[in-house]
Amino acid sequence: MSLKILHMNDKANLLYELIFLVSIFFAPVSRGEVSGELFLFPKVTAIFRSDLENASALENDDYKYGVDIFATYEYRDFRVLGEYLLTEDGPDLERIILGWVVSDHTFWIGRNHTPIEYWNTQFHHGSYLETSISRPAIVDYEHDVGILPMHTGGLLLEGVFKRGEQGFGYSWSIGVGPEYEEILEEWHPLSPETGNQDITTTLNLYLEPVLYAPTRYGLFVNYTEIPAKSRGLDEIKQISSGIYGNWKSQPWRLIGSSFFIHNRLESSNGAREDEFFSAYIQAEYSISDKWILFGRLEASIGDEDDAYLALFPEFINERIMGGIRVNIIHHNALKLEFSRNRTSDDVYGQFMLQWDAMF
Amino acid sequence: MNKHPGKIIPIVICLCLIFVDGMAQTTQHSLLLVCSADSSLSSLSITDARKIFLGIPTVLDDVRLVPLLNTSDTLLAEVFLQKIIFMSRRDYEQQLLSRVFRLGGKRPPEYENISELIDVLLNTPGSISFMWSDQVADHKDLKSLRVVWSNSNN
Numbered sequence: 209m210s211l212k213i214l215h216m217n218d219k220a221n222l223l224y225e226l227i228f229l230v231s232i233f234f235a236p237v238s239r240g241e242v243s244g245e246l247f248l249f250p251k252v253t254a255i256f257r258s259d260l261e262n263a264s265a266l267e268n269d270d271y272k273y274g275v276d277i278f279a280t281y282e283y284r285d286f287r288v289l290g291e292y293l294l295t296e297d298g299p300d301l302e303r304i305i306l307g308w309v310v311s312d313h314t315f316w317i318g319r320n321h322t323p324i325e326y327w328n329t330q331f332h333h334g335s336y337l338e339t340s341i342s343r344p345a346i347v348d349y350e351h352d353v354g355i356l357p358m359h360t361g362g363l364l365l366e367g368v369f370k371r372g373e374q375g376f377g378y379s380w381s382i383g384v385g386p387e388y389e390e391i392l393e394e395w396h397p398l399s400p401e402t403g404n405q406d407i408t409t410t411l412n413l414y415l416e417p418v419l420y421a422p423t424r425y426g427l428f429v430n431y432t433e434i435p436a437k438s439r440g441l442d443e444i445k446q447i448s449s450g451i452y453g454n455w456k457s458q459p460w461r462l463i464g465s466s467f468f469i470h471n472r473l474e475s476s477n478g479a480r481e482d483e484f485f486s487a488y489i490q491a492e493y494s495i496s497d498k499w500i501l502f503g504r505l506e507a508s509i510g511d512e513d514d515a516y517l518a519l520f521p522e523f524i525n526e527r528i529m530g531g532i533r534v535n536i537i538h539h540n541a542l543k544l545e546f547s548r549n550r551t552s553d554d555v556y557g558q559f560m561l562q563w564d565a566m567f
Numbered sequence: 568m569n570k571h572p573g574k575i576i577p578i579v580i581c582l583c584l585i586f587v588d589g590m591a592q593t594t595q596h597s598l599l600l601v602c603s604a605d606s607s608l609s610s611l612s613i614t615d616a617r618k619i620f621l622g623i624p625t626v627l628d629d630v631r632l633v634p635l636l637n638t639s640d641t642l643l644a645e646v647f648l649q650k651i652i653f654m655s656r657r658d659y660e661q662q663l664l665s666r667v668f669r670l671g672g673k674r675p676p677e678y679e680n681i682s683e684l685i686d687v688l689l690n691t692p693g694s695i696s697f698m699w700s701d702q703v704a705d706h707k708d709l710k711s712l713r714v715v716w717s718n719s720n721n
Contacts, residue, residue, distance in 0.1 A: 243673050245667055245672075247664070280667065280671040281671075289670075307671060314670065329669065330669065337661065418653065419614055419617070420614075497656075
């Protein structure tokens with residue numbers, strides 16, 4: 209059971225389930241001006257690791273399964289989105305947002321994904337939409353030993369300005385981010401009294417050379433104050449910034465991002481400031497609509513003695529990965545992935561096999 | 568009997584060419600963006616067409632546009648994807664899924680039956696679709712908003 213579940217009381221859990229049962233039955237139904245969609249993203253993953261240190265916190269074999277339930281309604285200029293993740297660790301409300309669309313701009317309120325770089329705003333928890341099995345470690349979710357605030361509870365304003373065939377887009381969010389308690393703990397809208405979260409704000413600006421086409425280049429900056437409850441820390445002040453790109457020209461796709469991350473760790477004994485650089489690039493090659501080869505490199509500089517990264521010993525500082533995806537039948541995929549990974553105290557190999565789908 | 572068969576041959580060839588050209592004229596194909604003839608819309612840009620068929624809310628002349636995908640003809644759908652969306656069918660499906668998953672909204676409905684599509688097109692305010700020119704010519708209650716592609720100027 210994940211730590212988040214321990215934070216939720218039974219009434220909140222029941223309310224979550226009621227909201228989503230209602231969504232499941234009503235979202236796909238169009239009634240007058242109200243219309244909606246319901247997606248289910250099931251997945252089953254087998255993970256096999258080799259060369260682990262004896263003291264490693266990781267398991268040699270690991271099995272994960274779950275289903276991501278997504279529902280959305282639209283009424284005139286208003287939208288509601290909900291994403292509820294059921295996994296072997298239990299249920300988790302990932303997104304619940306209300307949006308107001310004005311021309312090419314949308315104002316959102318609720319718990320959403322932080323508009324940090326590209327990956328975190330494109331795929332969410334629908335792993336079927338990701339070509340690979342794993343996410344880059346730098347954008348792993350908080351509960352998967354992620355080190356950045358991937359969720360924000362609050363406001364998000366996003367949109368695009370047209371200029372000829374080009375689009376200039378923006379996202380700006382402000383709200384509450386995570387707290388640190390051995391892992392980063394996000395804010396939960398139905399149990400807001402739990403936790404001790406503080407401010408997070410992010411600005412993401414991008415260019416689409418062809419408006420609404422997949423290719424996009426952008427930059428982002430995030431500032432987060434992370435209250436800490438362990439390791440003798442009081443608070444972490446974090447600034448992350450970087451550039452990213454998603455380039456697509458059949459049969460190739462490249463997704464890349466670089467991060468410069470500065471942390472100030474404050475405790476009763478004083479403060480320590482550290483910074484490191486991290487980047488990843490993923491290449492995908494479609495042999496056909498059915499077969500896709502992919503590979504990814506992830507690397508960090510300045511991570512060896514970084515005090516903030518020392519709080520996350522399972523964080524993968526370096527990875528070289530390759531794999532293949534087979535779209536077996538309509539909206540069903542099988543993926544294989546091999547990787548070599550380095551954490552602060554482990555270097556190990558990993559083989560992953562996943563089935564995922566979308567219904 | 569014709570004493571000068573050599574003079575007739577060029578005439579026959581010219582007549583054949585005129586006939587073949589006439590055949591080509593009658594089989595000319597154009598892909599059109601269309602709406603109901605009652606609609607206040609008079610034209611639609613390629614960018615706006617891409618936008619609405621990617622599921623992005625679009626209002627033009629105070630009318631909220633409703634995209635209807637015509638999947639009655641494989642070639643028609645392929646030309647539409649190439650000329651408007653700039654993606655393969657699989658990429659387009661992924662893009663629609665990804666966009667709805669990220670921003671909400673609804674994917675455009677697909678119609679394999681052209682009669683059903685025309686019926687919805689005529690009865691849904693703001694609805695837009697795409698068809699071959701000869702399909703539009705058969706229905707006076709439809710109007711063209713733009714020629715997307717023509718086999719005479721491709």
